[in-house]
Amino acid sequence: MQTHQYDVVIVGAGGAGMRAALEASKGARTAVISKLYPTRSHTGAAQGGMCAALANVEEDNWEWHTFDTIKGGDYLVDQDAAEVMAKEAIDAVLDLERMGLPFNRTPEGRIDQRRFGGHTRNHGEAAVRRACYAADRTGHMILQTLYQNCVKQDVEFFNEFYVLDLLTDHDLTTEDIEDGAEVNATGVVAYDLASGETHVFQAKAIIFATGGAGKIFKTTSNAHTLTGDGMALAYRRGLPLEDMEFFQFHPTGLAGLGILLSEAARGEGGILRNSEGERFMERYAPTIKDLAPRDIVARSMANEVREGRGAGPNKDYVLLDLTHLEPAHIDAKLPDITEFARTYLGIEPYTEPVPVYPTAHYAMGGVPTNIKGEVLRDGHNVVKGLYAAGEVACVSVHGSNRLGTNSLLDINVFGKRSGRSAAAYAQTVEQHLPIPENPAARVEAQLSEMRDRPEGERVAEVRKALQETMDANAQVFRTRESLEQAAADIRDLQKRYKNVSVQDKGTLFNTDLLEAIELGFLLDIAEVTVVAALNRRESRGGHYREDYPDRDDTNYMLHTMAYRRPTSAPDAADGHVEGYFDHVEDFGDYKVVLGSKTVTQTRYEPMERKY
Amino acid sequence: MTAVLENTTEAAQDGQAGAVASFEVTLKIRRYNPEVSEEAVWEEHTVTAHGTDRVLDALHKIKWELDGSLTFRRSCAHGVCGSDAMRINGRNRLACKTLLKDVNPDKPITVEPIKGLPVVKDLVVDMEPFFASYREIMPFLITSGNEPSRENIQSQADRDRFDDTTKCILCAACTSSCPVFWTDGQYFGPAAIVNAHRFIFDSRDEGATQRLEILNDKEGVWRCRTTFNCTEACPRGIEVTKAIQEVKRAMITRAF
Numbered sequence: 001m002q003t004h005q006y007d008v009v010i011v012g013a014g015g016a017g018m019r020a021a022l023e024a025s026k027g028a029r030t031a032v033i034s035k036l037y038p039t040r041s042h043t044g045a046a047q048g049g050m051c052a053a054l055a056n057v058e059e060d061n062w063e064w065h066t067f068d069t070i071k072g073g074d075y076l077v078d079q080d081a082a083e084v085m086a087k088e089a090i091d092a093v094l095d096l097e098r099m100g101l102p103f104n105r106t107p108e109g110r111i112d113q114r115r116f117g118g119h120t121r122n123h124g125e126a127a128v129r130r131a132c133y134a135a136d137r138t139g140h141m142i143l144q145t146l147y148q149n150c151v152k153q154d155v156e157f158f159n160e161f162y163v164l165d166l167l168t169d170h171d172l173t174t175e176d177i178e179d180g181a182e183v184n185a186t187g188v189v190a191y192d193l194a195s196g197e198t199h200v201f202q203a204k205a206i207i208f209a210t211g212g213a214g215k216i217f218k219t220t221s222n223a224h225t226l227t228g229d230g231m232a233l234a235y236r237r238g239l240p241l242e243d244m245e246f247f248q249f250h251p252t253g254l255a256g257l258g259i260l261l262s263e264a265a266r267g268e269g270g271i272l273r274n275s276e277g278e279r280f281m282e283r284y285a286p287t288i289k290d291l292a293p294r295d296i297v298a299r300s301m302a303n304e305v306r307e308g309r310g311a312g313p314n315k316d317y318v319l320l321d322l323t324h325l326e327p328a329h330i331d332a333k334l335p336d337i338t339e340f341a342r343t344y345l346g347i348e349p350y351t352e353p354v355p356v357y358p359t360a361h362y363a364m365g366g367v368p369t370n371i372k373g374e375v376l377r378d379g380h381n382v383v384k385g386l387y388a389a390g391e392v393a394c395v396s397v398h399g400s401n402r403l404g405t406n407s408l409l410d411i412n413v414f415g416k417r418s419g420r421s422a423a424a425y426a427q428t429v430e431q432h433l434p435i436p437e438n439p440a441a442r443v444e445a446q447l448s449e450m451r452d453r454p455e456g457e458r459v460a461e462v463r464k465a466l467q468e469t470m471d472a473n474a475q476v477f478r479t480r481e482s483l484e485q486a487a488a489d490i491r492d493l494q495k496r497y498k499n500v501s502v503q504d505k506g507t508l509f510n511t512d513l514l515e516a517i518e519l520g521f522l523l524d525i526a527e528v529t530v531v532a533a534l535n536r537r538e539s540r541g542g543h544y545r546e547d548y549p550d551r552d553d554t555n556y557m558l559h560t561m562a563y564r565r566p567t568s569a570p571d572a573a574d575g576h577v578e579g580y581f582d583h584v585e586d587f588g589d590y591k592v593v594l595g596s597k598t599v600t601q602t603r604y605e606p607m608e609r610k611y
Numbered sequence: 612m613t614a615v616l617e618n619t620t621e622a623a624q625d626g627q628a629g630a631v632a633s634f635e636v637t638l639k640i641r642r643y644n645p646e647v648s649e650e651a652v653w654e655e656h657t658v659t660a661h662g663t664d665r666v667l668d669a670l671h672k673i674k675w676e677l678d679g680s681l682t683f684r685r686s687c688a689h690g691v692c693g694s695d696a697m698r699i700n701g702r703n704r705l706a707c708k709t710l711l712k713d714v715n716p717d718k719p720i721t722v723e724p725i726k727g728l729p730v731v732k733d734l735v736v737d738m739e740p741f742f743a744s745y746r747e748i749m750p751f752l753i754t755s756g757n758e759p760s761r762e763n764i765q766s767q768a769d770r771d772r773f774d775d776t777t778k779c780i781l782c783a784a785c786t787s788s789c790p791v792f793w794t795d796g797q798y799f800g801p802a803a804i805v806n807a808h809r810f811i812f813d814s815r816d817e818g819a820t821q822r823l824e825i826l827n828d829k830e831g832v833w834r835c836r837t838t839f840n841c842t843e844a845c846p847r848g849i850e851v852t853k854a855i856q857e858v859k860r861a862m863i864t865r866a867f
Contacts, residue, residue, distance in 0.1 A: 037738065039781050040692040097762040100752030102770055102777050102813070109764035134777070140691060141777065152751040194731065223686040257663065259689045339848075340689060343708060344663060460675030503679030506646045509732040512679040 001440050002199045006031045007426035009188060009203035010419075011163045011230060014041035015139070015411035016390025017209035018146035021155045023419030024207070028426045031201065033158045033190050035225060035514075038147045042211055042223045043411065046139025047262035047337060049131030050096075050408040051119055052089035056110045057129045062086040064122060065130065067604060069406060072118040072293045073364075073399020074541035074551065075606040076243070076559065076599055081371050081395045083602065085406070085413050092412040093132050101145040103134050104333075114333075115267040118293035118403040124611070127291050131405045136262050136336045142408060158190065161199065162514055164443045165189040165233065166206070166386075167435050172238025172377060174566060176576065183377055185386035186433045189443045193514065196507035198440040198447075204429040205385045205422035208234065208367060208375070209415065212391040215518075216526040217360035217475070218467035221253055221260035225518075230392040232521035234367045235528065239377055240561040242394040242597065243365035244525070245532035246542045248402055249476050251297040253359025255317035257344055261337045261356060263404040266290040268333050270322045272301065273353065274309035280318075285611040292611045295401040295542045298358040302476045305357070312355055319353035358476055364402055364542060365532075366394040368561065368597070373418025379561065379578040379597040385425060385433075389418040396559065400541025450516050456501035459516045466493050466519075466526055474530055479547045483534045490527050491587055497523055524564075531592045532560045535583040553606055558596040565593050636660045636716040638669055640681065641723040643730050651730070655719060660711050666699055666722065667706040670734075683734035690846055693782030697734050698723040703784040703844040725787035727796060741783050744799045748807040748825055753818030769814035776809040776854050778847040785841035785851050797830045801841035801851045804832055808854040811867050819867050823858070832859050 008024040010017045013034035024030045034041070053060040065086035070077045097103055097111060104112040113129040121128040134141040150157070167187040170177060177183060187202040210230030214222025235241050251272070252261040266272070272290055274280050284300040285292035292300075301318050304310060311319050322330060322338070327350045330338055338349040347354050367388040369375050373395075374382040390411040397410055466489075473486035497520060504512035538552035539545050563577060567590060570576050579596030635657055643651035658672040667685055674681045683706070684694040690708035697706055700714050700721055714720055728736040754763075779802065786792050786800030807826055811819040826832045832855055841851035861867040 036686055036692075036694070037742070037781075040686050040694050042687060042692070044780070045687050045689070045691050094762055098752075098754075098758055100810075100813070100815070102773070103762075105765055105767040105770050107767070109766045109769075111762050112767075135774075137691075137778070140780070144777075144779075148751040151746050152749075223692065224688060225686045336691075343690070343710070344665075458675065458679070504682075506644065506680070508644075508646055509682055509735055511682055512674070 002197060003202065004031065004199060005202045005432055007203065008205045008207065008422045009033060009201045010207045010209060011188060012209035012211060012390070012392070013038035013157065014209060014211050014390065015043035015142055015146060015408065016415035017207070018150050019412050019415030020207050020209060020389060020419030020422070022146065022149055022153060023416050024423040025153055025155050026423070028423035031156045031158060033161045033163055033188070033201065035160060035162045037159050038150070038157060039143060041143060042226055044140045044143040045221070045223065045260065046142070046408055047136040047260065048264035048267065049114060049116060049133035049138050049405045050093060050142070050412070051116060051130040051405040052093040052132055052409070053086065053130060054090060054093065054111060054113065054132065056106055057113045060121065060128055060130055062090065064120065064128070065089065067123050068119050069397060069403055070399070070604050071124070071609060072403040073401050074609055075557070076396070076399035076540060078396050078600040079602040079604060080600050081397045084371050085397045085409055088413045089409050092409060092416070096142060096145055096412065099145050099149050101134065101141050103132055114264065115291060116404045117263050117266070117291045117297070120288065124287070127288050131264070131267065133264065135332070136264050136334045139408060160193040161190040162193060162517070163188045163190045163229065163233070164446070164517065166237050167439055168237060168383065169433060173564065174569070179381065182384060184384045184433050186435045187439065189440045191443065191447065193509055193511070196510060198443055200435070200439045202432045202435055203385070204426035204432060205387065207373070207418050207422050208388040208392050209390045210392045212363045213522065213525040214360050216466065216470050216522050216529065218471040219253065219258040220360035221250055221258055222360065227518035227521045228525035229518070229521050230388065231366055232524040234375070235524055235564055238563065239375065239383065240368060240563050240595065241365060241528050242368040242559050242561055243396060243400070243532070244363070244528045244562060245536050245560060246364035246400045247360060247529065248294055248362040248364060248542045249298040249358035250361035251294055251301055251358055252320055252356040254340060254344055255312070255355035255357045258359035259340055259344060260359065260361070261320060261340065261354065262334070263294070265320060265322060265334055265337060268329065269325055270320055272297070273319045273321050274304045275311040275315060276309060280304050280309070288611045293401055293403060296611065298476055299544060301358055317355040317357040320356045321353040322349045323351055323353060362402055362407060363391055364394070364396070364398040364400060366392050369393045369395050371395065371417070372421040373414055374421065379595065385429070387418040387422045389414040400543060446517070447513065451502060451505055451513055453501040456499040457496055459500050459502065459519050462493055462496050462500055463519050463522065465489065466522060470526055474533060476544060478533055478543070478545050480534065483530055486530045487534060487585065490523060490530060494523055494527070494587060527587065528562045528592060531583070531585045532562050532594065534585070535581055535594050536560065557599055557606065559599060561595040561597050563593045563595065564590050567591050633659050633661050634716060636669055636711050637719040638673065639719040639721045640733070642733050644680070644732055660716070662712065664711050665707055666709045666711060666714070666720065667695055669711060670706060670722070682732045691780060693780035696725050696782040696784040696787070698725055703788040705782060705784065705846045708846050725783055727787045727793045728783070738783065740796060741786060741800070741802065744803040745781065745806055748799065748803050748822055749818055750806045750810065752810065752813065752816050753821070754815065755817055763815045765814055772814070773809050773812040775849050776805045778849050779805050779809070780847060782846060784844040784846055788840040788844035790838060790840065791834050791836055795830070795834070798834045799826065799831055801855060804855050804858055805849060805851055808858050811858060811861060819861070823862050826858060827862055832862065835859070
């Protein structure tokens, strides 16, 4: 075991982590720990753009952007956070440009902007050109630019290090902590893939920027490495996860594969058609049609398929039609995604429509934070020294459905804010807080138990079963029955997980072992997702309950806060859980208890959501 | 320019997702585990694959169903993260972007680690020397004077000048396909030069002279023998050799 001391430790080197690092490392000794080389992070897969009301091509302002974000999130957005994001979006884009990001340009040489789903002029009048972009590889250019600037600023990285535990000075899973009492994060424990050694990082401030958890689903646009590590670590240490029932299904995944085809395809004029050739979005969103927010488009697509108007031999997808666009326009604006269609499906988008179907894309929920990036341990108390930003976090700017491009914005705005807050806080802390005598014990025991288990079920089998039940029961359409089925399956899979074994018993570069550990994270995230979805007996944004098809502001205009507690913990109804929702799910060794948090409203009254 | 795989017409006919029959495929994989032996060995595995399956799917099938110790890097699985560059049938490619049906699955498909970088385990190589070269060419925008209050102004034509080299995902397929790099690991290699090109030809940048100085080194651009292996290897379709030539020309003319 090796130990390190830093002022700020950032976990994850995607957009949020590196944006935080650029800020934190200016004033504090900073290390970035990442399970991948930074340029492998999934920010690089983002395509279409990053919205900011620059008004470079037409009238726009950040207040319209705030409104669109709130309405797009079906009013479950914290409005103060959305305001911060839309206002700071402008500087976030300009910062990136000045760091070197090669945006596409207008004829005047300014940053060009294009249309994107749910982004409108004057509160919904018509689609607005707000997305700043670099062809259809905006995320790639953001990731590269941030890494380049980290190189310039000599940021210290620990690459291919997996963070497997969070150290705190109180055990939140069992201790009953008073309101206002101080809880501190003190460090993280990481595993160096190359050597198999554990490393303890003591830190005055820690930022989680570990990304999403799309691999709980089978059909997903997410990377194999998006296994919800940061969320699961927080959850296991007794911190709540917020709004996990809200998962975004991106409308246009390549059918059967889930590979993302950017919404920019529709922003540039692409049209969704059913087997009859009908532009069906005209029926579902008469004003902005194909550029309606993702939850609405995904649901409409799934509905077309259910009603027998799907295309293809099995009638199980719809078609994204770009054939009316000029090939030169496609090459200039959408080169990568058209290449995906050619490479993976053998489809030529110049002349043939592309088969698409919704793909699990983005977790709106995550580790709760305030607008400074500080992590909450309940509805209002923060954990000192712990921050989160990006998809792992829930601030909440996306509410129940994120608008396209707002994730690239989120990572830049809140990455920067959390980096700044963490460094400022670290500067006020004189001494590192003590950590337990053997801080890596928990991780080492977990690893050796997994490695030494002589035989058992394969990790891949359990993971496949998890992903299949999530796709079948917790996808675009949900019911109490389907979710109860998923919960029962997950209970069973949590048991089976205790008996999985790995074949690679070695020390060096043991990816077999790490896949087993990651499966544990996935199961925990799926568990929270399903329990929270069962509890929310309404339909809002990305969470659609066929048995409760309407939004219910009376009972559910609240953020869900899910806590894992020992079965022996006091009954939640006694006031131990803030904003207790009357829902507890028993998993044998522990229970999942659901509390709530109020939604911050500033100037927008919830309205019916129509496009 | 986009990279188009061979056999697109054939692929178009069976392009319907899931409509293609399954087939057996054998992978002949170069295995090396220093904890077991200092010798690398060839190992064959046969798995069932489907029409749209990629080499990465076959590797996963082997790892997940037959031998968990098979070790390789991967992440995004659709050709944008650059983790899984490997030598497939003697040519550098991304395993996630190479469809099995496009590399003649009738014969065993050989899979080896990329060449010229130390092998860590199986298909995993030590990427540090590669990234060290990248970092050396100052891969970041260099400007002087006051920052503009808004964005820098750049015409679309100036932006297009370096578009091709912005596509690089640092997968190392080019560098590790270069015969000069194989024999001399000190050579900067195509990827580092591509990334220098990306800044040298960016109208906003003022660091071209410094970068050209670095690449004028004896391990710099002049080592390039124009074999075009790099261009052929690039999974992003970047005209790597052309970019290197442009850097050479800029070195002489000082025009960029």
